[in-house]
Amino acid sequence: MKTFENENYYEILQVPANARADEIKQAYRDALAIYETESVATYSLFSEEQRERLLQAIETAFGTLINEDKRTAYNQMLMATGQVDAANFSRQGQRQLAAYSDTGSPSTEKSLSQWVLKKADTPKIRQLIEAILSQDQLSGLALKQLREAYGIELSEIYAITKISGDSLKRIEADQFEDLPAEVYLKQFLKSYADILHIDSRHVVDGYLKSMARDRAEKGAVRPRPLL
């Protein structure tokens, strides 16, 4: 059985040498989705020891390539030893992140969900989740902080939910007067909460309460413009 033994970190994650950070992150998540213990696609294919080694290799590759300093040093090593030609790295940095690009495939959703599950156990995330759950009202900022702690981009939320980046930004910024109608807003919040693996009912209720309080404080409920 072939393993990753003779592969460099780019080959392990199956990304080009000039891959952007978001591509590396996506590739890492995809790899985890395939090689983790619960994966159906590789069920029983590897011994526990083999799987452990494969996962370790994926972690090391990701840890190196996602860190700019480590990646630069690693690239220099690859070039110095003649494993990768310098030209392969050249476009690095010049490629722009395609904003809100549509990458919504089932595999994106699955791998993101596995990534979130994996990270949900870290102390920082747990703390943020507990803070949200312990409060009656919820600000968009708390959702934003949780999203950022997971390392999820708005474009990734868009790719799965098709909620536009602008709407998500307004939700996160508590721009209550510019939000979509409540029936949509509820659905948006639910989808968003599901991605972050946090009780969606609590999120919807908390956010609506926070919105109601804001309106009460401002004295009057302004009618929404028709368009």
Place this chain on the structure above:
Amino acid sequence: MPKIYPIGGGKGGVGKSFVAASLGAMIAQHGKTVALLDLDLGASNLHTFLGMSAPKDGLNLFLNKTAQNLERVAVPTPVTNLFLISSSTCSMEIANLFYAQKIKLINAVKKLPFDYVLIDLGAGTNFNTLDFFLTSSKGIFVCTPEPTSIENAFRFIKAVYLRKIKQLIRQHDFDARVNAAILDTDSSAVKSQDLLDMVSKDDPEKASLLKAHIGRFQFKLILNQFRRSADTSLGNKIEAVCNRHFYSPFEFLGQVAFDERVIDSIYARKLYITAYPATITAMDLKQIAELLANPQPAPSLRQQAP
């Protein structure tokens, strides 16, 4: 020589016979002559999937030398161009086929005067099943998206590899240590990959010989009984994993949607795709049949990569 597609997969009840009958009928509808060969010895019932009663004669006449040629025992089916070679009339002890009979049968299969031969195999990884699977390099694995089925499919792939490697090691002059390892009666202790790794270390030249032979396999995968809740990228993932970790190329042919009416069609003694041609399941099967009938399919017919 016909195009031969053995259909196996390790686990029972995943729909190997259903897939064989459906694909055979659909390829025949493309105007090719197709022989369905039921080699689920001792448990053969491919005729039932075709909506036929058990043929009076079949493989038994070939094995007892009443029929000189294997094609003589092929009987027509309700589908034009589709013929069945049944083993349902064979002796109750047919599952334990003699070695010489097996070789004779395999050689006869390779000479069948049809465009396509689809071989329906039984569950498990006994030597007969593995050898029938190795009749061609283009074996098809059928499994369902459940872990138990995938586990058996991987085991089947590894068993096929091991069987082939053992054949090769016997045919070529190998290191005494390798010979000792494979001739060890406790063969379950030797995994094909371990053998390859062992040969790689001791004798790189022989290892490349093995890898070259193994590399000629072009195994294919079908995910059957696919329910809506299953991961739609599973087939592509398994294909990618197999291509990355085994020594031969794999192709995911597609998934076939689960349909309760498959059972209804069996009760009604009708070929499913005839009884229910306008279903998602039938469409899925049609796409796969087209991939097999046209070796260079249009890109639109291929599964989208994730």
